[in-house]
Amino acid sequence: MGADELLSLAKTGDGEAFRDLVAPYHRELQVHCYRFLGSVQDAEDLVQETLLAAWRGIGTYEERASVRTWLYRIATNRCLNALRAGGRRPHDHAAHRPEVPLPEPSRRRPEPSWLEPYPDVLLDGIADQVPGPEARHEARESISLAFLAALQQLPPRQRAVLVLRDVLGFRAAEVAGILDTTENAVTSALNRARSALAKEMPDGGRETAPLPDSPRERRIVDEFTRAFETGDVAAIVALLTDDAWLTMPPLPLEYQGPDAVGHFLATVALCDGRRYSLIPTRANGQPAFGCYLRDPRTPIGHAHGVLVLELAGDRITAMTRFLDNSLLAAFGLPRSLRG
Structure with a gap:
């Protein structure tokens, strides 16, 4: 059954058609949310929130953007809300007590890193997808710990713009639609994000x-x-x-x-x-x-x-x-x- 037929059935309340419609995007949405939140479990929670919101709103989906772009719009804004709320952080190890005294570090970051590793088995099939023509980062680089640690240092809005433009390759107009802003604002945020990322990312290698x-x-x-x-x-x-x-x-x-x-x-x-x-x-x-x-x-x-x-x-x-x-x-x- 084609995507158009699945969409038509989903709009009539057919739950099975809706699941088939969104299933191809589940894993890439999880990776998208992981880039924002740094946690596999938090990312999956946000994907479930995204799909629930999409199901509730499928009847009013106007098809001005593709289903994929529509889902990314919902997921991105759910991630931004989660980052603003600040409630999706692992508290159990924030007060980690080492068994022996730790030597003086080379650098002490002002904030803890809430980044967790992402199992490669969950990446199967995603890395082979071709991002949009605007993308600047390869799939392998954009899931690396170095990239994600640098991404965490960006303000949430800049993080969203950089991921949508430079990782996923959405056009500026599409990103503006996803974030309910202007193309000029997207371009400005992207320039600031690229500059900050370049300072955080290690050179070469x-x-x-x-x-x-x-x-x-x-x-x-x-x-x-x-x-x-x-x-x-x-x-x-x-x-x-x-x-x-x-x-x-x-x-x-x-x-x-x-x-x-x-x-x-x-x-x-x-x-x-x-x-x-x-x-x-x-x-x-x-x-x-x-x-x-x-x-x-x-x-x-x-x-x-x-x-x-x-x-x-x-x-x-x-x-x-x-x-x-x-x-x-x-x-x-x-x-x-x-x-």
């Missing part, structure tokens, strides 16, 4: 990252896994770029450079003979791991968050350690390992 699951990527991941699981700080440091970052959302502390990262690993993460098991997965288009701290007295590994690597060339340019153990479930990983 993205173009030289090895392809996913390529031999080069697997070699780097294997070397890192061996070094981390054996507590070999020197070997980990040897894999880092000169400007590599270590971050631990939601903590606002950031460590840059091999010396700072190595000192943190030696005095905190791998101190006192701590050893980990790493279970490979993928997040935000990059290699990732479920981390499990080995219990020296039992054959059990206890959940210790999710670790995501960002690669450039043959080196690691960023290590992002997410402290929330509940994130493991989104990757199909257990809360503990045995043996």
